Amino acid sequence: MEYNFREVEKYWQAYWAKNKTFRAEDNSTKPKYYVLDMFPYPSGAGLHVGHPLGYIASDIFARYKRLKGFNVLHPMGYDSFGLPAEQYAIQTGQHPEITTKTNIARYREQLDKIGFSFDWDREVRTSNPDYYKWTQWIFIQLFNSWYNPETNKAENISTLIPKLKGFDALTEKEQSDLLLEHRLAYLSDTMVNWCPQLGTVLANEEVKDGVSERGGYPVERKLMKQWSLRITAYADRLLTDLEGLDWTESIKEAQRNWIGKSEGTSLSFRVENSDDHIEVFTTRPDTIFGVSFVTLAPEHELVSKLTSPQQKNAVEEYITFAKNRSERERMADVKKITGVFTGGYVLHPFTGKQIPIWLGDYVLAGYGTGAVMAVPGHDSRDYAFAKHFDLPIIEVVAGGDLSKESYDAKEGKLINSDFLNGMEVKAAVKKAIAAIEEKGLGKGKTNFRLRDAIFGRQRYWGEPIPVYYENGIPKVLDEKELPLVLPEVDKYLPTETGEPPLARASSSWRKDGKFEYEYSTMPGWAGSSWYFLRYIDAHNEKEFVSKQAVNYWQNVDLYIGGAEHATGHLLYIRFWTKFLNDLGLIPVTEPAKKLINQGMIQGVSSFVYRVGTSNKYVSYGLKKDYETTPIHVDVNIVNNNVLDIEAFKTWREENKNAAFILEDGKYICGSEVEKMSKSKWNVVSPDLIVEQQGADCLRLYEMFLGPLEQSKPWSTSGISGVSNFIRKLWRLYHNGDAFAVTNDAPTQAELKVLHKTIKKIAYDIENFSFNTSVSNFMICVNELTDLKCNKREILEPLAIIIAPYAPHIVEELWHKLGHTASITYATFPECNETYLVETAFSYPVSFNGKTRFFQEYDLSLSKEAIEKEVLSLEQTQKYLEGKTPKKIIVVHNKIVNIVV
RNA sequence: GCGGAUGUGGCGUAAUUGGCAGCCGCGCCAGACUUAGGAUCUGGUGCCGAGAGGCGUGGGGGUUCGAGUCCCUUCAUCCGCACCA
Structure with missing residues (x-):
């Protein structure tokens, strides 16, 4: 009787569910x-x-x-x-x-x-x-909290209020506004990633290359009143706590990059003929004497104030240009240098010299202070800008060739730098910070690349933010009022006035019947x-x-x-x-x-090639002779790259009258490895495999594919090996149709096979090396089959060690072995090393590292004895060709190497 | 540009952590059984060579008695971040 996986798997799945085996x-x-x-x-x-x-x-x-x-x-x-x-x-x-x-x-x-x-x-x-009742509840806790830098912890907002001078004298609105500047969930005017097609704001990580991650629609920058979470308060802890985590280095590194800690100093430059100051952030205060201009982001708040009348038109033109450039365009031509002179100047804090103020969109409004001190000699971006606009380049660190490129390395001696001259960069940084702090121009500071997380989405299908507005003041609901249930709406689109879909809820959807609720919902990542x-x-x-x-x-x-x-x-x-x-x-x-x-399982997409705009398709091998458009075709109607033409005709209405140019009477499709996705028609569902080969087979096969972390394209070409293994395993416990496990005592050879496997499997699982365990199961079952083993003492533990991988078949075998409880709560067998002890070893004997023959020696034999034995062998003499060996290396239980 | 990975037969992969490179499978070849079948079983299968033998872990160099594994260098591919001052 062959193993009937359909019946067995169905039976045990029902049994496990009924008995709540995995509770x-x-x-x-x-x-x-x-x-x-x-x-x-x-x-x-x-x-x-x-x-x-x-x-x-x-x-x-x-x-x-x-x-x-x-x-x-x-x-x-x-x-x-x-x-x-x-x-x-x-x-x-x-x-x-x-x-x-x-x-x-x-x-x-x-x-x-x-x-x-x-x-x-x-x-x-x-x-x-x-569930989302508690997501909302956590939001309320975030709203009611602030981050106390002294305790380095979030605390209730009530501990902040005594620290705010004159708080009681403020109006309610002013108090609310002030507190919002500290709350961990807060409402503010922020530059957001706005996606017009999706009609919503997106978080930075939901935007890839200037388009939305979902759907791939363009995204633009826009100033909006938005809820955000003050994740930046946790930047340092999110960074330092990575140390203690057993996560892959690549994920930790990605988080470190994303958080982007950089240590430097703030420094303020006084604007000429004004009381205004431009504050910059720099990690290279040592290069302060190399500053030849200052660059502001086009959005910088002082721009209009310090622009000279002569430059007014040019500056306004530039600002408009910068604003209309989408994120995507800006990212696409990073190399393109744009900017404009404002006509204003700041004064160098140490030399008092005039320094021109420029605008440039290589300076980001959202990072640091939105202004940089440009040191073209030692920063490649400043260098490119200076070269483009023909601005002076001053060398202050020796070691580079400034006629070719900037010298960005943080080593070398300072020159042309007054009190820093002759110092090494590291020492100069310290001294410069000291001098800056002494003069009250700025102080040491840490900046993070990480931005606060924008938390509102102008969408319907998300958690309602548990906030209502009383006289324009945002207030959170009381815990008793949770959950704030998502209201019914007539359409899932923004209102005609551009409000989010929740604004379509009936007029009775009001707090206490009168106050408007927040219409934004939470982002997809809130609940997770x-x-x-x-x-x-x-x-x-x-x-x-x-x-x-x-x-x-x-x-x-x-x-x-x-x-x-x-x-x-x-x-x-x-x-x-x-x-x-x-x-x-x-x-x-x-x-x-x-x-x-785990690695991504990629799909293997299939393509047909449409000729021009016709309804004619040309086979892969002949497509070079035509002007074609590749079109994804459902992989389920393609077999070994051969298209099922009849299926293709019924697949889509417009294919009904499709014509084909065939090669060898067949239509051959092209193929490509891509992400598995519905839109690429390359999705393979596990259902078919489960139905045709069984769940245990799918489980073993997916593990057998290769290391868990590795990405690989899906292919079922090797699945027969796994399904053969399952049948072989079944046969080990059976003789023909009869279950045939005996209580005879196992042989040493059988015990050795079992315990060797126990050891390997335990090691593999603990090291997440699941692919190698499957091959070890195969080796074990092959060896036991060769030994014609049918002993309970071997086959029972074998069932247990396979149980995590192929639970259905072993559950069946387990019960056939006479157990009444599930194998789930059996005990994983221990490896008994005594069965693995070898008494002899077949040493590879090599000459200058090349293995020539094998010789078995008792493991109790000493190195010296083996050396002597090997030298006395006829074969050894043959390979020595009469020469005397220079050296003989004998590694116990490993190898003999003779150096000639 | 910065960072993280990965390169081994026709294919997916393995190698006790410096000790016989290619385990386990797929595929392929040969044979057996047979009412031809996408079934099962047995044997073979890194490459070159008739053979002895030689060559082989992306390339080059090094350390070592011995390197897929360690060091230097270089190339290729994939992923993440990126005008972050």
């Missing part, structure tokens, strides 16, 4: 272990084969930890607020909640079929009011910034998580997900975790101790 215990004496996957956004395309890669890995680890006696928390949920459901709603009018529910149901069905050991009783959905805490106590109606539960479960021990969240989600979740810790609500300062980024 995590809240009051357990076992040590805890928390394994978390990045939860998915339930898209309409369903789960593709890339999703399970990380889920299978985490599931193997979770199952392994259970076998090792841990109380394992391994939950799953859905990040169910987001743009695609809303875009779909705009097109079809269908409520995003319905789309989301349908998609979730499909995801769940797909997940269930793969046999994951999730504790589904703890499922969370970020779009459920009982704390979800790991909700799984710990998913049904708590009184708190977001109880102290008791979070004290037991702490934070995530192993977090698995994609590297694309390096500077988005992974930064925000760290920020919120630190904030909640500051308030004393949770005992941890980081969400996850260990993070693994």
Whole structure:
């Protein structure tokens, strides 16, 4: 009887669900272990084969930890607020909640079929009011908090008020405005990334190359009143705490770059004939005598004031030009130098010399002070600007050739620099800062590249921000009023006056029937910034998580997900975790101790080539003779690059009358490796594989593909090897149709195979080397098959070590072996080293590093004895060709090398 | 430009961490069984060479008795950040 995976897998999946086999215990004496996957956004395309890669890995680890006696928390949920459901709603009018529910149901069905050991009783959905109630609650805590630089912690805003002089004398509005400057969630006029097509503001990390990450629409800069979160307050802690995390260096480095700490000094230049000062930030105060001009960002507030009448027109023209240049254009031609002279001057703080003030869009309004002291001799951007506008270049650090390029290196002796002359750069930096501070011109300062996170989105499908406006003053709701439920609207579009969709809610959607609520909703990352805490106590109606539960479960021990969240989600979740810790609500300062980024499974897209604008398609090999447009074609109607022409004709209405230019009677498609996505028609769903080969096969195959962290294009070409292995495993426990495991005592050889494998598998799992364990299972089963092993003492432990990888088949075998409880809570076998002890070793004997023959020696034999034995061999003499060996190296249990 | 990865048979990959390069699979070749089948089993399969043998881990150099592994250098590909003062 062949193994019937369909029946077996279905049976055990139902059994596990019914018996809640994977439930995590809240009051357990076992040590805890928390394994978390990045939860998915339930898209309409369903789960593709890339999703399970990380889920299978985490599931193997979770199952392994259970076998090792841990109380394992391994939950799953859905990040169910987001743009695609809303875009779909705009097109079809269908409520995003319905789309989301349908998609979730499909995801769940797909997940269930793969046999994951999730504790589904703890499922969370970020779009459920009982979940987002607490997202809103955390927002309120952020609103009610400020960051105290003295304690280096967030504190309740009430501890700030006594520090604000004259606060009581202010009007309510003035008080509100003042406090907003300190709150961790605040409303302000900010330059935002505005995406007209999406009708919303986007965060920096949602913008890639000047277009929106979702949809790829152009993004422009715009000044708007917006809610933001003061993540910059945590910049330093987010940076330093990276040290202690067991995350990959690339993610840590990406976060370091994103936070972008730079240490330098502020320095103010007095404007000539004025009391105004221009403050700059520099990391090279040592080059102060090399300043030959000052450049301001076009948006700088002093621009109009210091522009001379002669330059007025030119400056205004330039500002208009800079403003109309989109982010994308600006980024596209970074090399292009633009700028204008203002006609104004500042005075050098040490020499008193006149220094011209220029505008240039290479200076960013949002970083530092929006002004730089230009040192063209030692900064390549200033150099390029100076060359372009023919401004003086002064050498102040020796070592470069300024006629060719700027000398940016931070080493060399200072020249032309008054009191800094002759000093090395490092010493000069210190001395310059001291001199600047002494003269009261500025002081040492740290700048971060990290910007506050813009938190409002002018969209419908997100958490309503729990704020209302009373006389124009923003106020947060009382905890009792939560959740502020998303109201119904007639359309999911902005109003005619440009207000967000929530403004379409009926007029009764008012706080106490009179005050307007905030119409922006939260961004997609709000709900995912704390979800790991909700799984710990998913049904708590009184708190977001109880102290008791979070004290037991702490934070995530192993977090698995994609590297694309390096500077988005992974930064925000760290920020919120630190904030909640500051308030004393949770005992941890980081969400996850260990993070693994699984590689992306890419899709292999297929293309057909349309000739011109006709309805004719030319085969891949002949396309060079025609003018063609490549068009993505559904990979499911292409087999080995050969197009199923009939399927193509029915695939889309407009293909009905398509004509083809064939080669060898076939239509050959082109192919390319790309990201797996619905729009590229290259999505492969795991369903088909589960149906045809089984869940265990999918699990083993995805692991067998290669190292977890590596990206790879999806291909099923090797899957038969894995499915053969599963059948071979089944046959090991059977003789023909009969289950045939005996209680006979195993041989030494059999024990050795088993224990060797136990050792390797345990090592592999602990090192997340899942691909090598699959090949070790194959080796083990091949060897046991050769030994015709059918001993319980071997086959029982074997079932347990395979259990994390292929849980269905071994659960069946486990019960056939006579067990009544699930294999989930068996005990992972220990390797008994005594079975692995070898008594002899076949030494490779090499001459000058080249292996020539093998000779077996007892392992008890000493090096000297082996050396003597080897030299006496006839073969040795043959290879020595009569010469005397210069040296003989004998490495115990490894090698013999004879140097001639 | 800065930073992080990765380069090994026809393909996916492995190598006890400095000790026999190519494990486990896919593919391919040959054979067996056979009512021809995308089934199963057995054997072979890095490259060159008839063979002895030689050559082989992106290229070049170095350390070492010994290098895929360590050091220097160079090339290629992928990813992240980027006019950040």
